[in-house]
Amino acid sequence: MKKIVVAGQPCAPCADCAVRPHAICAALDQDELRELEQLGQRLRYRPNEPVFSQEEIATSCFNVLEGVMRLYKLLPDGRRQIVGFALPGDFLGIAVNGRHGISADAVGPVKVCRFVKKSFVRFVDERPNVLRRINEFVTRDLDEAHDQMVLLGRRSAEEKVATFLVKWRERLARIGQISEITPLPMSRQDIADYLGLTIETVSRTFTKLERDRVIDIVHGGIRLADAARAEALAAA
Amino acid sequence: MKKIVVAGQPCAPCADCAVRPHAICAALDQDELRELEQLGQRLRYRPNEPVFSQEEIATSCFNVLEGVMRLYKLLPDGRRQIVGFALPGDFLGIAVNGRHGISADAVGPVKVCRFVKKSFVRFVDERPNVLRRINEFVTRDLDEAHDQMVLLGRRSAEEKVATFLVKWRERLARIGQISEITPLPMSRQDIADYLGLTIETVSRTFTKLERDRVIDIVHGGIRLADAARAEALAAA
DNA sequence: TTTTACGCTTGATCTGAATCAATTTGACCG
DNA sequence: CGGTCAAATTGATTCAGATCAAGCGTAAAA
Structure with missing residues (x-):
């Protein structure tokens, strides 16, 4: 079977990925890592470049590799609330109903590992350990969101x-x-x-x-x- | 083997549980339901009675069956931020590092289905479909938390x-x-x-x-x- | 170098919500 | 039924942070 080469840089080896211990990938064994490597694609974004947008259908998810991203929501009249900043190791793009609940863009230059949602979901679906890791991440995010609510409402x-x-x-x-x-x-x-x-x-x-x-x-x-x-x- | 009867009311049959379609239990098949039933214990709380507390080691998790609960965080000086209200079907008590991140108490009279954390985790660990369902719940909660941040910060x-x-x-x-x-x-x-x-x-x-x-x-x-x-x- | 421009700071003023302070209302109870 | 107590409303006043309005500095463009 011939391997199809996608546009853009090929995915650099996960083996020496600097963020792996902090990312969801830390839950993977050697074989899984090699398989996920096939699914991921490294991408760069310039300062202030949008990565995905509120309401947009979520076709990708991302591991942040380098740089900082802002995650935010906009009100119809333009008021903005930043709900968090993403750093290397953070995982983005888990959507509730197939659509992104938030927008994300690069603060400075950013490198990410992008996965096509569909194949990523398929990958996770047969690996409970990865699902568990993702669950830990989301739970931690929720806990931090609670802290941020206290900050916003009472301080x-x-x-x-x-x-x-x-x-x-x-x-x-x-x-x-x-x-x-x-x-x-x-x-x-x-x-x-x-x-x-x-x-x-x-x-x-x-x-x-x-x-x-x-x-x-x-x-x-x-x-x-x-x-x-x-x-x-x-x-x- | 003799069945040990725990203190309190025995767990009423999940079969005719009113909240099941809305709760995490909707992900269970007949056999799983019967098994989980063994783990759960129905409990009542009076108005304003605490159910669990911030920082407390999380030994239980809960399905809300009836009534409303307030979920909140307190600052050392007593300022309070309610991070949500829990309704029938909601699942509570997923903690990050073994400790509850928030406090919860009954608003009015409340009925819950309590699970001992340890056995519940064991149950979930061998059932990816349940884990997936829990993940959906947490993801939805996170999305709602983001909305609440917009509310608190910008409205x-x-x-x-x-x-x-x-x-x-x-x-x-x-x-x-x-x-x-x-x-x-x-x-x-x-x-x-x-x-x-x-x-x-x-x-x-x-x-x-x-x-x-x-x-x-x-x-x-x-x-x-x-x-x-x-x-x-x-x-x- | 000057020019333009944007991000940040500082000052003056305004205002929405907090605080302080009574009432009013309603629930419970002897 | 009146008496008690907590919850809710309403009013007067204050204040933290928003808004309006200049300036200032640094950086890139000309």
Whole structure:
């Protein structure tokens, strides 16, 4: 049987995929990995390029390999709520009724591993261990969504920003990106739309946190100067 | 082999369980149903009685059979965010790391089918069809959580209340509870904590919607007088 | 280099919802 | 039936964050 070569780059070997331990793929054995490799296709997206859209029929799902994506919902009048940021290892595109519930686009340059939904579903359907792993991911996402509801519904602007910074730093650390300064690749508007604030309030709150010696604002990110105080604001 | 009778009522036959078609149990065949029946135990809770608590080690999971439950998170200083209301057919208690992420208590009188986590997990582990069903449920919950984030982060008090009323009515309809007046078994404080508002704002907004002839406030609920206008507020 | 432009910050003002403070209503109970 | 208590409504006032309106800086285009 002749192998059909799809357009685009061939799927680089999963064997040395950097995100595998964090991704759903960690649940796969050697054979499964090799099989899934056939189904996946690596793709790049430029900054701000859309990956999929709310309401659109979901034909693909994705593993994020590199970069950051924003996941959001739009109201008819244009108001936007970012429901999360996706990082390497995150799995996207599980839809409820065949349609994407959210939109996703690249924040900076992004690399993903794309799967055709149909074949991916078939692959998962005969592998309960993968299904279990996906279930863990969705359950974790739901738990985080609950936390975000508390944030949106019950916390002040200062608490929102501090919580965001602390959690963002922790997330980066978990995937191995530890450094003195915490990069913030998303815009102030993105942060505002994630926290249910305006861009002005986010900016003012950053300034206030810096004045209070909790953070230093550096180009493209922040330095958490007083982690204890930031965590206190985040917990309270 | 002698059957051991556990304390409490014996599990009534799943065969004529009213919520089965809406619950995860709809994925089960005759044999599975009979087996799960052995694992489940029916329990009642009085109004406002806690069922499980945030941080508590999750030893049980639950199918709601009758009544309404509130699911919420508390901040250390007592601020509360209700993340959802559970209705008959809903499945509760899937925890991320063995601990409940949220607290749950009965709003009015509640009947549930309780499963010991350990045996339930064992049951599910060898039945991919059930796992798939649970996955659908969690995915749907996540999608609804995203909608709720938009509500909390980006909508006005009036939009919040109107959306809540419209969606609550739809949910009741979906499980067969259709009637001219929409019952609201939860308190105004519950509604406030669900919508990220104060009790006063909820009350004022109800009054305003009544003044504007969108709803009639009746004892223990509301009548949706102008469904079109309410849905417009909910969509916008 | 200047120009344009966009993202971010800062300031002044406004406003929707919170807070504070009484009533009012309704349910339960001796 | 009145008395008690909690839930809900209503009113007066305050305030956190939104809105409106300039500026500022950095980066890419000309």
